[in-house]
Amino acid sequence: MAARARHGWSRTPDAGCGRAGALRGIGFLIFAANDLAVDVIYFARRMWRLTAVYSRFPRAFASDMASPGKPGFIAILVPAWDEAAVIASMLRATLRRIDHPNYQIFVGFYRNDPATAAAIASVTDVRIAPVLVEADGPTTKADCLNHLYEALTNYEQTTRQAARAIVLHDAEDLVHPLELALFDRLIDRAGVIQLPVLPLIDRSSQWISGHYCDEFAEAHAKEMVVREAVGASIPLAGVGCAIAREPLARIAAMHDGKPFVGGSMTEDYELGLRVGALGLKTMFVRIPATPGDRSVVASRGHFPSSLNVAVRQKARWLGGIALVGWDRLGWRGGLGERWMRMRDRRGPLAALLLIAAYGAALLWSQLWLAEALGAPVQARLNPTLVILLQINAWLLAWRILMRASFTTAAYGWVQGLLSVPRMVVGNVIAVLAAGRAISLHLSGGPRRWDKTVHIFPTELAQ
Template identity: 65%
Template sequence: MSLSFVVADIASELALFAAAGFLLFALDDLAVDIVYLVRRAWRATTVYTRYPRAFAGTLARPARPGRMAVFIPAWDEGAVIGAMLRATLERWGAADYLLYVGFYPNDPATAAALGKMHDPRVRPVQLPHAGPTTKADCLNHLYAALAADEAREGWSAKAVVLHDSEDLVHPLEIALFDTLVERAALVQLPVLPLQSRGSRWVSGHYCDEFAESHGKEMVVREAIGASIPLAGVGCAIERKALTRLAERRGGQPFAADCLTEDYELGLRLGEINEGAMFVRIPAHPGSRALVASRGHFPETLDAAVRQKARWIGGIALAGWDRLGWRGGLGERWMRMRDRRGPLAALLLVAGYGAALLWLQMALAHALGAPVVMQVSPLLAFLLKLNLALLAWRLFVRLCFVTAAYGIGEGLRSLPRTVVGNVIAILAVRRAIAHHVSGRAAQWEKTAHIFPAAEPAQ
């Protein structure tokens, strides 16, 4: 058998494996699309014909206004934490809240920035040990500081709000949480990454993914009764619910040995039947701008790979062991989707590998080499079917990205899919290596920037 036949067989087997896997994933995605579209049509014909649409700016005041405790874990954030706190204080104004900022004794830059904040609503909390540990460990110390303040000063927080040190909060967010935590123990707002002109492709792919996941996926999770995973920012947990979870975990509600404590927190709250709400609500009548958490995401390939590796390692690898497959059919379906990242990366490698081999064979044939390229009827059918489903997948992403960022970014999202695939492959490789090594979880943060100019809300 000639080398060309061997190469052709390898390419065909790789393509068949990838095509079969892509078909299963595409049908899975299509099922999510169908649920989303059915839910949207049902709400349009039943809910919105009977009740007016809600807006954050005109929402009824809470029945029992309360104080919000905002947790902001910080490690090596001296460059952004001051600007973030000042912007938050300005945007939220006279609302009833406290900003608990956790920092480490071996982080003088963050400590110096916090030392310049003289507002009594900012409460720095220095951890008793050097960092970095994990974000969850920092959050647990903030929880302890909150409990100590409540006991000493004789008050109780209504809810705990989570944010990162680079977040740009929405002016209406804190008032919205004050109202909605009376209806659900967990409230998650959408996350809308800020666009970076210097990183249209790497940073921009986060815009694409969050526009679709927080425009459709989270909506579907809520619709089918699955747990709402927290994004770690722009979310509020009712104080009593957090206490109940802490009592189950030895007084520490956040999993200190977990890389994705926010994701796990949402699922743990779901397991103890705490109600959750994912809220996509415009700020004002006549405006499509949502109340959302905004911030810049990694702008370099290496930083994006490290961040995605943490997410994949915590959700797809460690999450399998830590959280198992509890819950009903909808919950298990969503957990399966959460954990398919490593298999998706393997399929992408197989698919790109087959494409490269076929490209080499096509070039060799064009140059006159005796190369035989054969595609079985089954593979040809799968390729055509997958091509049609890919076209639908790209169209769906185009719609969601356009709705969030405009038609220009919507069109860019199509070629950015390849960038996202490359980052996913590299991130899975890194996550598996870290998982197999058995290294202890540690805060592997990326450099953050705070927006120089605040976007319109």
């Protein structure tokens, strides 16, 4: 290198580096174009509704959608393992908040979890039905849900009252008061209904916990809407969702009386797609609660606040959807269904592209820094690659704008601004989660309920 410096030579990136950069750039362009297509469909649909629907019909509100007939019986299934810290508060708050006259909460617990059993027993109300799982926990969440489903069928036979819908919630959820009334009104129109999930802001974890707020704000205001628009099945989020009684019974009959796949880590996601595969409509319902109130009927709760727990949770989601789900559910359905399944399963490939992108950015920054300091190095890019990078830069700017806009709409402008640097946090978590998911998949996958520690928002429940 010294000899080259004396003769005025310089080093430039070789053709191999250029080809690798082009491949990365093309990969990001494909992903960005995919996301852009979702944006175009979303805004086109929104414009159509503004001009063709809302111009002729008044907007609907959940408070005005009470069932016209006798309120139906709603069953709420709440699986619980090691939830002594939150389950009693969640049950009391749910009983106090729900505005529906006919429901029963089935709460599952394990024989080797006496603390959770005691917490459930401390809530004395006839609408609470504790269900003992005669096994040492944890098994899987799906297995616990299957025990709750069996308890529901026994309850229906005893009371001679069939459930109109089965609602899923977790032990840390803050249930919206109008949720059951909304399900009761709409469940005749679909096999499943999913409400938005809006994570709560954790002031002690603005970065880790906060990135969930950004992702759900965009996914459950735009992505789910587009899924329904293109005719794809709505996957369930495991909370704030309702399944009609008849299709759940059909799925149970096809699987020895167990509607939830016992070995699955994403049984909720799979159930939504299985109901859609029956030819039934699946609905995502985002509706304001009352006139003059910007808030929508949604399920709320705290999400993981530490890096390790967030990686574990997202690895479970990614492994269950992108790896195991691929094997179990395949690529059935029409074009819209296959497109959305492809988007669901792109996590591992996206992680590889992110690693390559951050690595390339680091290497090029070193080259440019060396050149700025006077080293005999010149960082030159192929003109075609420059154009590709410019296009990707503009698409990235649009992606950032979308994320900030949807977060601002859900949480205010401060969180909207924070969502921009939190995209890097989300990328890091996604890469680590992909590595963990692949490792677990290659080793046979998780066999137990890999749950996270929960907290309940007592102050909001009041």
